[in-house]
Amino acid sequence: MSVGWYWAVGGLRRAVALGAFLALAAFILGPLLTLLLWAFAGSWLFPNLLPEFSLKWWAYVLGNADVTKAIRMSFLSAPAATLLSAVICIPAAYAFARLEFPGRRVLLLSFLSANAFPKIGLYVSIATLLYRLNLMDTFAGVVLIQVINTLLFMIWIPTGTFRGINRNLEEAARDVGAGPLRTFFQVTLPIALPGLLVALLFAFLAAFDEAQGTLIVGTPNHITMPVMMYTLVLSYPQPVGAVFSVLLSLPSLVFLLVAQRYLRAGYLAAGYSL
Amino acid sequence: MQDQTEVRRFVASPVALARPAALRRRWRVQPYLFLLPSLAFLATFTYYPILSSLEMSLYRVTATVSHPTFTGLRNYAGLATDPIFRQVLRNSAEFLAGTVPVTVALALVLALLLNRAHALTTPFRTAFFYPTLLPLVGAAAIWLFVYTPGYGLIDVYLRAIVGGGVNWLGSPALALPAVMILTIWKNAGYYMLFYLAGLQTIPAELYEAGRLEGASGWQQFRAITFPLLGPTTLFVLLIASINAFQSVDQIWLMTGGGPDNTTNLLLFYIYQVAFMFFDLGKAAALTVFLLAVLMAIAALSFGVLERRIHYEV
Numbered sequence: 297m298s299v300g301w302y303w304a305v306g307g308l309r310r311a312v313a314l315g316a317f318l319a320l321a322a323f324i325l326g327p328l329l330t331l332l333l334w335a336f337a338g339s340w341l342f343p344n345l346l347p348e349f350s351l352k353w354w355a356y357v358l359g360n361a362d363v364t365k366a367i368r369m370s371f372l373s374a375p376a377a378t379l380l381s382a383v384i385c386i387p388a389a390y391a392f393a394r395l396e397f398p399g400r401r402v403l404l405l406s407f408l409s410a411n412a413f414p415k416i417g418l419y420v421s422i423a424t425l426l427y428r429l430n431l432m433d434t435f436a437g438v439v440l441i442q443v444i445n446t447l448l449f450m451i452w453i454p455t456g457t458f459r460g461i462n463r464n465l466e467e468a469a470r471d472v473g474a475g476p477l478r479t480f481f482q483v484t485l486p487i488a489l490p491g492l493l494v495a496l497l498f499a500f501l502a503a504f505d506e507a508q509g510t511l512i513v514g515t516p517n518h519i520t521m522p523v524m525m526y527t528l529v530l531s532y533p534q535p536v537g538a539v540f541s542v543l544l545s546l547p548s549l550v551f552l553l554v555a556q557r558y559l560r561a562g563y564l565a566a567g568y569s570l
Numbered sequence: 571m572q573d574q575t576e577v578r579r580f581v582a583s584p585v586a587l588a589r590p591a592a593l594r595r596r597w598r599v600q601p602y603l604f605l606l607p608s609l610a611f612l613a614t615f616t617y618y619p620i621l622s623s624l625e626m627s628l629y630r631v632t633a634t635v636s637h638p639t640f641t642g643l644r645n646y647a648g649l650a651t652d653p654i655f656r657q658v659l660r661n662s663a664e665f666l667a668g669t670v671p672v673t674v675a676l677a678l679v680l681a682l683l684l685n686r687a688h689a690l691t692t693p694f695r696t697a698f699f700y701p702t703l704l705p706l707v708g709a710a711a712i713w714l715f716v717y718t719p720g721y722g723l724i725d726v727y728l729r730a731i732v733g734g735g736v737n738w739l740g741s742p743a744l745a746l747p748a749v750m751i752l753t754i755w756k757n758a759g760y761y762m763l764f765y766l767a768g769l770q771t772i773p774a775e776l777y778e779a780g781r782l783e784g785a786s787g788w789q790q791f792r793a794i795t796f797p798l799l800g801p802t803t804l805f806v807l808l809i810a811s812i813n814a815f816q817s818v819d820q821i822w823l824m825t826g827g828g829p830d831n832t833t834n835l836l837l838f839y840i841y842q843v844a845f846m847f848f849d850l851g852k853a854a855a856l857t858v859f860l861l862a863v864l865m866a867i868a869a870l871s872f873g874v875l876e877r878r879i880h881y882e883v
Contacts, residue, residue, distance in 0.1 A: 324701065324759070327701075327713060327755065328697070328700065330712065384608040384611055387603075388604055388605045390604060391601040391605055397601035403605060403609070409868055412867075413864070414837055414840060414864065415816065418615070418620065418857070420619075420623065420850055421619035421622040421623060421626070424622075425614075425618075440615070447608070504705060505706060507706070508818060508819065508822065522707035525707045529711060529714065537711055537714075537715065544705050545704050545705070545708050548704050549700070551703055552696055552699075
């Protein structure tokens with residue numbers, strides 16, 4: 297009797313947990329499923345519970361010269377911003393993780409806290425600066441504004457990665473006569489590669505994601521996909537915006553497929569410890 | 571503690587001792603050389619603009635004034651009597667209170683549910699994390715269409731059940747909650763990742779001890795899991811609060827601050843004042859105000875975080 301009661305309560309608890317889980321899953325996955333439906337929806341009107349299948353809006357979107365120009369701009373500027381960010385940030389991350397020097401904590405904190413600055417406010421001064429440098433409405437200007445978005449990921453994830461590498465391996469390489477550069481490229485870098493890859497992918501998405509700064513700096517000739525989205529939502533039929541939001545979410549899907557193997561919560565959390 | 575091991579390793583390493591003096595001096599400059607490019611970038615594109623905003627907030631700079639005139643604190647005084655600013659503050663507070671606790675709680679629940687070995691754990695973790703990786707503009711567009719009467723998912727299905735399409739984003743009462751729901755959806759998976767990392771650091775022996783003492787699942791959560799996740803929770807709360815104040819893309823795309831300023835948040839108001847009304851002095855004052863709020867939040871949490879971590883070690 298008492299055992300039966302125990303199982304009943306256990307079963308109830310499990311049912312509640314399952315119910316909560318299903319509700320959460322519906323909340324999170326529902327909109328993603330809509331996205332999937334849109335990808336192939338011709339029109340979706342009440343009272344149909346499912347849309348009618350068609351690819352005509354894809355042809356419409358991909359045939360639009362403004363749209364293809366924005367896609368090209370996004371896939372040129374975001375990789376450029378990611379590479380520039382990697383070149384300037386990875387040495388800094390290495391220094392933060394491996395070298396002891398006065399001011400290390402304060403400087404690392406200054407990188408992390410810069411992400412809390414109100415970005416739109418900064419864009420006023422940045423726009424003035426870029427205007428003086430003749431960089432408004434240029435590719436270089438768009439890349440610079442996107443790099444700002446990537447700094448956090450490019451400092452924080454590599455710092456955590458380098459910190460997680462056993463120092464003895466590097467010292468062993470040094471002891472057998474490898475110079476600092478050789479040690480870095482033949483010992484440290486290969487071990488750090490998965491973490492750096494995750495950082496690169498996050499930085500790419502952060503650059504790709506940038507909308508407001510690019511709108512301010514790149515208008516009217518250097519429009520990226522997120523900026524284009526705004527125009528599409530305002531002045532095109534809904535399926536166009538829906539199809540475009542599928543396009544916008546493709547890079548992150550590719551990211552997940554590529555990085556899932558390397559994507560451990562540790563990479564994100566590690567860099568935050570000072 | 572780490573410093574001690576550092577010192578020990580340094581003393582114990584014959585290579586370090588044998589290093590010539592010139593080489594050691596080079597090593598002291600080297601960290602700053604490594605930092606130079608990124609620091610220069612950071613200074614130019616974040617710290618200089620902040621200082622420049624501080625200065626600009628003391629001037630009257632608008633599209634109609636040819637030369638900026640020094641006006642002291644008048645831009646700040648103007649904010650105090652600006653009814654839209656007061657509404658924006660109210661909206662931002664509501665947005666903060668409506669998104670941060672819910673998102674963080676949801677993230678914790680997701681992490682607890684997915685912190686077990688099961689064939690479906692990884693696919694679900696990945697799927698729940700996916701909204702985080704979507705561009706915010708893309709996510710906002712998805713929800714914009716979900717909410718759109720006559721087109722979106724909610725409307726199509728709700729109409730079948732309740733009847734009558736609700737214009738979520740057009741209603742002053744529902745527009746801000748609608749934007750909040752998108753924000754919660756977008757961020758829960760991100761914070762879940764921090765909680766999953768936090769859960770890994772809790773030793774399994776503690777739960778075994780708890781079970782031996784006959785503690786129920788809920789008691790174990792209250793006595794072990796939640797207290798030991800304290801630093802994670804605090805950290806996630808910090809990031810979530812900063813994110814709440816940094817929200818702008820979704821407002822820009824979904825509502826444009828409307829209807830009747832009911833979804834106008836601080837950062838979007840800065841955008842309006844600077845790039846639509848061209849009142850740069852006022853926009854700078856708003857920027858300084860928001861910066862002060864964000865820095866206060868950061869200082870508060872880092873202070874608490876620091877203390878908590880010391881207690882634990």
